[in-house]
Amino acid sequence: MTQEQPPRRSSAALSAADLDHLRAELAEGRTPTVWFTAKAVGMEAGRSAKVLGFTEPAEGDFIQVRPTGSQDELSFSPAEMTLTKPPRKPKAPAKPAAPVVAEPWIPPAPPEPVSKPRADAAGPTESAGKRPARAGSGARRVAKPSEVTVTLSSTADGEWTVDVVTGKKRTVRSAPVPASHVAQAAKVLHPDVAEAIQAVLDAAREQQLARVEQLRAELEAAQRALEELPS
Structure with missing residues (x-):
């Protein structure tokens, strides 16, 4: 049934x-x-x-x-x-993948032959196939160096500064320089320049020694005054 x-x-x-x-x-x-x-x-x-x-x-x-x-x-x-469930919609068939077509291989073209320059007729003082280079052709231009002026200056307290002028432009202005560096540079300069710099260094040294002696005397006086005060 x-x-x-x-x-x-x-x-x-x-x-x-x-x-x-x-x-x-x-x-x-x-x-x-x-x-x-x-x-x-x-x-x-x-x-x-x-x-x-x-x-x-x-x-x-x-x-x-x-x-x-x-x-x-x-x-x-x-x-x-x-209450009726609708039928499922049929899925669309997948599109076939496009076939991959390989491009034909084309051999590269052979390089073109390099033509050689024709040799000119040689003159009475030139060898055949060569031509004298003109003066200045291919010569590298070299920039003319600028003038540089370096000036060392000292104060009454023995402080040194340096100024540098390149051409017409001041590139360094009143840069401080330690006195020890100035003394080392003076040794390799002209004797007259070294003598003038050394004289300034000696005078600054004497001045600083005098100041140290004065401060030391003031310190000793202050120390004695402190000791005399009752604790």
Whole structure:
């Protein structure tokens, strides 16, 4: 015997029996699924939704649902939904990959022959095939060096500074120089220059020694005055 299959439902709108079935499902704590028909406003036909409840009176858009993929609760009429699940849309066949056509290999062109310059007729004082280079051709131009003036200056306290003028531009202005460096440079300069610098260094040294002696005497006097004061 051949078992009879239950008749398939068409994608018709929800009937009164369908509404009773949905109410029974909700009463048992289940959330039945319905699908939108082509009459559903703002919804794609075939999209599913979960039934959440019914409003009273049962007129107009009284079926509350939540469309799949949405968190909104919307109301629809029975004509906009069905219990029939729509068939799956067939997948579009994959496009075959385009065949890869290898480009033909073309050998590189042979290099062009380098033509040799024709030798000029040799003159009475020139060898054949050679021409004397003109004066100045290919010669590298060398920049003319600028004049540099270096000036050492000293103060009455024995402090030294240096100024440098390159051409007409002052590149270093009153840069301090230690007296020890000046003394070392004086040794390799002209004797008259070294003698003049040494005289200034000696005078500055005498001045600083005198100042040290004076400060030392003042310190000793202050120390004696401190010792005479009662503690």
